[in-house]
Each structure stands twice: as C-alpha cells, then as structure tokens.
Amino acid sequence: MSFERTQEKLKILADAAKYDVSCSSSGSNRKNSNKGLGDASGMGICHSYTEDGRCVSLLKILLTNYCIFDCAYCVTRKSNDIKRAAFKVQEVVDLTINFYRRNYIEGLFLSSGIFKSADYTMERLVAVAKKLRLEENFNGYIHLKSIPGASDELMREAGLYADRLSVNIEIPTESGLKRLAPDKNREDFIKPMVKVKNEIIQYKAEKKVIKSTPKYAPAGQSTQMIIGASGENDFQIMQTSNHFYKQFNLKRVYYSGYVPISYDERLPQIGSAVPMLRENRLYQTDWLMRFYGFDVSEILNQQHQNLDLDIDPKLSWALRNLHEFPVDVNTADKRMLARIPGLGMRSVHKILNARRFRRLNWEHLKKIGLALNRAQYFIVCDSHIFERRDLSSEKIKGLILQNSTSKYQKTLSNQLSLFA
Amino acid sequence: MKHKNLRYDGTFDGFLTAVFTVFEQKLTQVDLQKESDLQGGLFSEIEIIITDESKANRVWKGIKSKLSPQGSYQLYYAFLSEQDGVEALLLDYITYAFASDENVDKDYSHPSILKIAQIAKMVGREKHRMEAFVRFKLTKDDVYFANIEPDFNVLPLISKHFKNRYADQKWMIYDIKRQYGLYYDLQTVSLMQMYLPKDFNFTKTDENYFAAEDLDFQTLWQDYFKSTNIASRKNMKLHVRHVPKRYWKYLSEKQPN
Numbered sequence: 194m195s196f197e198r199t200q201e202k203l204k205i206l207a208d209a210a211k212y213d214v215s216c217s218s219s220g221s222n223r224k225n226s227n228k229g230l231g232d233a234s235g236m237g238i239c240h241s242y243t244e245d246g247r248c249v250s251l252l253k254i255l256l257t258n259y260c261i262f263d264c265a266y267c268v269t270r271k272s273n274d275i276k277r278a279a280f281k282v283q284e285v286v287d288l289t290i291n292f293y294r295r296n297y298i299e300g301l302f303l304s305s306g307i308f309k310s311a312d313y314t315m316e317r318l319v320a321v322a323k324k325l326r327l328e329e330n331f332n333g334y335i336h337l338k339s340i341p342g343a344s345d346e347l348m349r350e351a352g353l354y355a356d357r358l359s360v361n362i363e364i365p366t367e368s369g370l371k372r373l374a375p376d377k378n379r380e381d382f383i384k385p386m387v388k389v390k391n392e393i394i395q396y397k398a399e400k401k402v403i404k405s406t407p408k409y410a411p412a413g414q415s416t417q418m419i420i421g422a423s424g425e426n427d428f429q430i431m432q433t434s435n436h437f438y439k440q441f442n443l444k445r446v447y448y449s450g451y452v453p454i455s456y457d458e459r460l461p462q463i464g465s466a467v468p469m470l471r472e473n474r475l476y477q478t479d480w481l482m483r484f485y486g487f488d489v490s491e492i493l494n495q496q497h498q499n500l501d502l503d504i505d506p507k508l509s510w511a512l513r514n515l516h517e518f519p520v521d522v523n524t525a526d527k528r529m530l531a532r533i534p535g536l537g538m539r540s541v542h543k544i545l546n547a548r549r550f551r552r553l554n555w556e557h558l559k560k561i562g563l564a565l566n567r568a569q570y571f572i573v574c575d576s577h578i579f580e581r582r583d584l585s586s587e588k589i590k591g592l593i594l595q596n597s598t599s600k601y602q603k604t605l606s607n608q609l610s611l612f613a
Numbered sequence: 614m615k616h617k618n619l620r621y622d623g624t625f626d627g628f629l630t631a632v633f634t635v636f637e638q639k640l641t642q643v644d645l646q647k648e649s650d651l652q653g654g655l656f657s658e659i660e661i662i663i664t665d666e667s668k669a670n671r672v673w674k675g676i677k678s679k680l681s682p683q684g685s686y687q688l689y690y691a692f693l694s695e696q697d698g699v700e701a702l703l704l705d706y707i708t709y710a711f712a713s714d715e716n717v718d719k720d721y722s723h724p725s726i727l728k729i730a731q732i733a734k735m736v737g738r739e740k741h742r743m744e745a746f747v748r749f750k751l752t753k754d755d756v757y758f759a760n761i762e763p764d765f766n767v768l769p770l771i772s773k774h775f776k777n778r779y780a781d782q783k784w785m786i787y788d789i790k791r792q793y794g795l796y797y798d799l800q801t802v803s804l805m806q807m808y809l810p811k812d813f814n815f816t817k818t819d820e821n822y823f824a825a826e827d828l829d830f831q832t833l834w835q836d837y838f839k840s841t842n843i844a845s846r847k848n849m850k851l852h853v854r855h856v857p858k859r860y861w862k863y864l865s866e867k868q869p870n
C-alpha cells in the first residue's frame with residue numbers, strides 16, 4: 194500500500210470515528226485454537242489512553258466518511274464541508290493485522306458512513322471481517338457497526354465473523370430523531386438489532402445440542418446515545434436505555450456527551466461545554482441498574498426527572514430514602530450492602546469476606562480499605578460509636594460535600610453557573 | 614535461640630526451600646535473604662540454602678492445600694515484587710496459614726495477609742500494564758521484539774498471555790532492568806540472555822536491526838493516536854493516571870516526532 198495515501202485516509206477516517214465512545218473489547222470468548230493470530234477470550238486490554246483519558250483498545254475507524262444522509266449531530270453528514278476518504282477492504286485488513294502484531298490493539302472497530310445504500314455498505318464491513326477471520330486466521334476482537342436498514346441476510350453473516358455488533362440509536366427520543374435525523378427512522382435501527390438478537394438466541398440454543406455450532410456475535414450487541422443534543426431529560430434517557438437493555442438483551446448502552454461540531458441552530462453551538470459530568474452520572478445510574486440491583490424507577494421517575502450533578506445517584510437515592518438506613522454491616526444482606534452510598538461492589542465483597550472471621554468495627558472497616566466518607570452516615574457496625582445525631586438529608590449532604598473534593602468540582606461549578 | 618540468616622539463590626524454588634528449612638529446624642528467629650542482598654546481621658549465623666526442587670514442591674503443595682488457588686497465586690505474585698522484606702511477610706503468612714485449620718487467605722485483618730494482598734495487587738497491576746504496554750518492533754530476522762523495564766519481575770507472569778496471543782509469530786520480550794528475556798520460536802517460550810552492543814538504544818528503531826516498514830507502522834500508530842483524541846474533552850490528569858510517565862519511554866505513540 195502507498196504509505197502517504199494510507200496515512201491520509203487513516204487520519205480522516207479515525208478522526209471521523211472517534212465520537213463513538215464504545216471501546217470495549219471484553220466479553221468475547223474467542224480463543225486462539227487454530228494457532229493463528231490473536232485471542233479475544235480474556236478481559237479486553239487498554240493498550241493506551243488518549244489525552245482525554247479514554248481507553249484505546251481497538252483500531253476505531255470508518256470504512257468511509259462519504260454519506261448519503263444528513264444527520265445534524267454528525268460530522269460525517271452529507272452537507273458538511275469536509276475531506277472525504279474511503280478505505281479499500283484490504284487496507285483495513287492490513288492495518289488491523291499489522292497493528293495487532295505489534296501489540297498496539299485488541300482488534301478492530303469498524304463503522305461507516307452510508308454510501309450508496311445500507312446493504313452496499315454493510316456488505317463491505319462484512320467483507321473486512323470475513324477476510325480477517327478466514328484468510329488471516331485472526332482471533333482478535335472485531336466490532337462491526339450494523340448499518341440501519343441492512344438486510345437480515347447480511348446481519349446474519351456479520352454475526353458469524355464479528356464479536357460484537359452495534360447500532361447507535363444516538364437520539365433518545367423519537368421526536369428528537371425526527372428533528373435531527375430526518376432521513377432515519379427508528380424502524381431501521383430496530384430491524385438489524387432484532388435480527389441479531391434472534392440469531393444470538395438461536396445459536397445459543399443450537400450450541401447446547403451441537404457443540405460445533407459456530408460462534409455468533411459472542412460479545413453481544415451494544416448501542417450509544419448522544420447526551421445533550423436534543424433537549425431530553427435524564428428520565429427519558431434512562432427509560433430508553435432500560436427499554437433497550439430489556440428488549441434486545443444489550444450488553445452495553447453508551448452515553449456520549451454531545452461534542453458540538455456545527456453551527457446548526459437545532460443544536461448546542463460550537464464552544465459550549467461537553468456535558469461530561471452529566472454523562473458520568475448517567476453511567477453511574479446505568480451501573481446501579483445493571484450491577485447493584487436498582488430498578489431504574491427508584492432513581493429516576495416522574496417526580497425526579499434529572500440526576501443531581503453535585504452528588505452521585507446512589508447517595509441521592511439514599512438521601513431520599515433515609516428510612517432504609519442505617520444498615521448493619523455485620524448482618525445486612527448483599528442487596529442492602531450494595532445500596533450503601535460510597536461503597537462499590539468490591540467493597541461489598543470485602544465486607545462479606547471479612548465478616549466471616551469476626552464482627553467488624555470501624556477499625557476493621559478502615560483496614561480492609563473501605564472509603565467511609567459517605568458510608569459512615571448510613572451504617573452501624575460492632576462499635577458504640579456511630580452517627581447518633583438525627584441528621585436530615587440536607588444536613589448529611591452538606592457534611593459529605595464539605596469533606597470531599599470532587600474531581601468534577603471545576604466542571605461542576607462551570608456547569609452550575611450555566612444553569613444559574 | 615540463636616538468630617539465623619538463610620541465604621537463598623533468589624528463585625522462587627530457592628525461597629520455598631528456605632521455608633522448608635525454617636520448618637524443619639523449627640526456627641523462630643530467622644531472616645530469609647537473597648544471596649545478592651549482602652547485609653548480614655552481625656550476630657546471626659549464616660546458612661546457605663541449596664535449592665531443592667522436591668523440598669520446594671512439598672512446601673508449595675502444602676500451601677496450595679491450605680489456600681484457594683487465588684491465595685497461593687498471591688504469594689507467588691508478591692514474591693516476584695522483589696521488595697525489601699517481602700520474604701519475612703511471606704514467611705509470616707505461610708506460618709499462619711499452616712497453623713490454621715481454615716483457609717485464611719481472605720482474612721485481611723491479619724497484617725501480613727493484608728500486606729501480601731496489597732503487594733500482589735501491585736504486581737498484578739504491573740503485569741497488566743506490561744501486557745498492555747509492550748510494543749513490538751519487527752526485526753530484520755522476522756522476530757517481533759519488545760523491551761520493557763517493569764517495576765517488578767513480571768516476565769514469568771506474562772509469558773502465557775503472549776504465547777496464546779501471538780502463536781503464529783516469533784517474538785521476544787526483554788527486561789532491560791533484570792537483563793533477561795522471553796523468546797518464542799513458534800513452538801515454546803524459553804528464557805534467554807542477550808548480548809547487545811554497548812551503545813544500543815532501546816528507544817530508537819535502528820535500521821541496522823529493524824525492518825524498514827516498522828517505522829511506517831509506528832508513524833501510522835502515532836497518527837492514529839492523535840486522531841482518535843477529542844481535544845475538547847482533554848484531561849491530562851486522567852491520562853497520566855492511566856499511563857504513568859515512567860512508561861512513556863518505550864511507547865511509540867508517546868515519542869516526539
């Protein structure tokens with residue numbers, strides 16, 4: 194390949210792909226059993242981090258940034274005056290293999306603008322994955338974008354070579370989508386998602402009977418929503434998210450704070466801040482939902498439509514539900530331990546392990562490495578000293594905020610002053 | 614009882630043999646030391662331990678029967694930290710484990726167990742970092758070569774990972790600090806020593822040794838690294854936390870160009 198030409202394409206097509214925040218390379222179970230190249234059976238590795246602190250684990254590029262559509266929030270949109278480029282299938286294969294052999298990456302994340310038609314585009318994405326698997330014996334991670342509107346046949350093939358497939362719904366509400374991406378309709382996103390979901394279920398069932406059944410998208414499906422581009426509130430976002438998790442068995446929903454890229458008046462203007470703190474709160478909520486046993490309606494509902502920016506969603510829930518506390522760390526069940534503000538699941542397991550040996554007091558809790566700044570107001574242990582004052586939610590919140598320096602403090606004060 | 618100073622050869626088997634000796638002679642006042650750390654107590658009796666695989670295996674088997682697989686691994690990880698005084702902690706832990714009826718590896722309120730778990734965690738983190746930060750360069754003889762300078766002796770821990778992953782290419786990972794490396798010849802991984810010219814520069818890609826195309830791929834990777842960054846989200850503090858500066862030296866994406 195001509196080095197200069199490839200270099201230029203790579204710059205353009207990596208730049209255009211970077212707004213997709215998903216970089217996960219975990220969750221597959223593809224082993225290197227054919228003495229080929231690569232192994233995607235472990236936890237994905239971050240081989241580097243960008244200067245914005247995000248994991249670099251996959252070669253994340255577009256096959257092309259030519260696009261027939263004009264979605265307002267997207268740099269690749271038809272009406273945007275930018276340099277365009279397109280990789281050949283073989284170029285992507287060569288780059289992936291050579292990066293992988295040098296231990297730069299865990300694999301490939303290939304997306305694309307839609308050129309000509311959905312199927313024409315999807316066909317080429319599948320061709321890349323197929324070549325990697327069949328010609329190069331590649332067992333590294335492959336994430337392909339499902340192009341909205343692609344045929345069932347192509348989606349079926351895609352799953353045979355890819356570890357993960359994803360369709361980005363991008364805009365959390367249907368009305369927002371209509372306004373910002375008039376060429377697209379929700380059906381087109383849903384169709385490939387449904388197909389992939391059904392294939393996964395079917396392959397799994399067959400695998401139980403016939404061991405040699407090939408893998409089908411072993412790392413499942415994911416999607417992404419852009420936050421702060423279309424005026425939706427957190428309640429709407431998390432409801433959509435919850436719906437997609439449940440309806441399509443998604444592995445992950447990603448939330449991507451909108452990075453202003455145009456002067457389109459339907460959108461936040463260039464120069465306005467990326468809502469990073471809000472994005473972070475949504476991820477926290479997502480985790481509470483998936484790993485901490487919370488129902489989304491406990492955190493967001495009609496009365497409480499937006500997440501607090503100054504405190505995390507678990508603390509916020511606890512302050513609204515003081516009647517559930519204090520929790521006795523020596524006797525409480527796992528579900529309740531997981532609800533203590535400031536304690537992650539790792540801390541919960543530490544407590545469960547340590548209390549097998551002795552009843553725990555404050556000293557023990559500190560020794561096993563628990564952060565008690567927030568938790569102390571919500572627990573009792575084997576000690577006579579505990580928070581006896583009958584504190585109100587407001588008071589507790591004040592005490593906690595006083596003693597913590599949030600890494601987001603700066604962003605926070607900026608964003609708060611914007612709303613003030 | 615007199616204070617004893619057991620000197621072993623620095624290997625894990627050597628260490629386990631020394632532990633065997635401690636139990637055999639019922640020593641209570643004892644120091645375990647690598648031969649290379651020459652700082653004997655003035656008033657202690659010195660005994661040189663000769664590594665004995667069968668004794669080492671007996672101790673290791675005993676440990677494994679007392680602890681969960683994860684617990685025994687932690688001991689090995691902590692050993693590889695090569696930290697001052699880690700032998701004493703390990704010995705304390707092992708003695709406690711042998712004396713208890715129950716599996717104690719989660720008993721973090723025991724100071725040595727907590728400490729070992731913490732050290733093992735640091736070593737584990739370094740292992741993961743090396744799995745992430747190794748950057749191979751293709752040599753003229755078709756070997757993918759990487760050099761590392763890890764804080765702890767993690768080569769034995771990363772061997773399997775690279776063998777699984779790069780089964781169809783020859784590769785070599787060299788620890789500059791400890792002056793030995795791993796070499797995979799498409800069949801097995803072996804330990805190797807390397808004799809390099811004095812002026813060999815590990816941060817450069819010398820054309821006498823490396824394939825010309827390698828610089829092209831390094832450039833493409835650097836470009837990629839820049840393009841994939843979102844400037845308006847820049848957060849150097851977070852960046853440096855994930856990729857501490859001491860590792861930058863050998864990361865192609867962090868080289869000035």
Ligand code: SF4
Nearest residue numbers: 260262264267270306
């Ligand atoms: S179809 Fe995809 S690439 Fe094209 S403008 Fe819309 S979001 Fe961008």
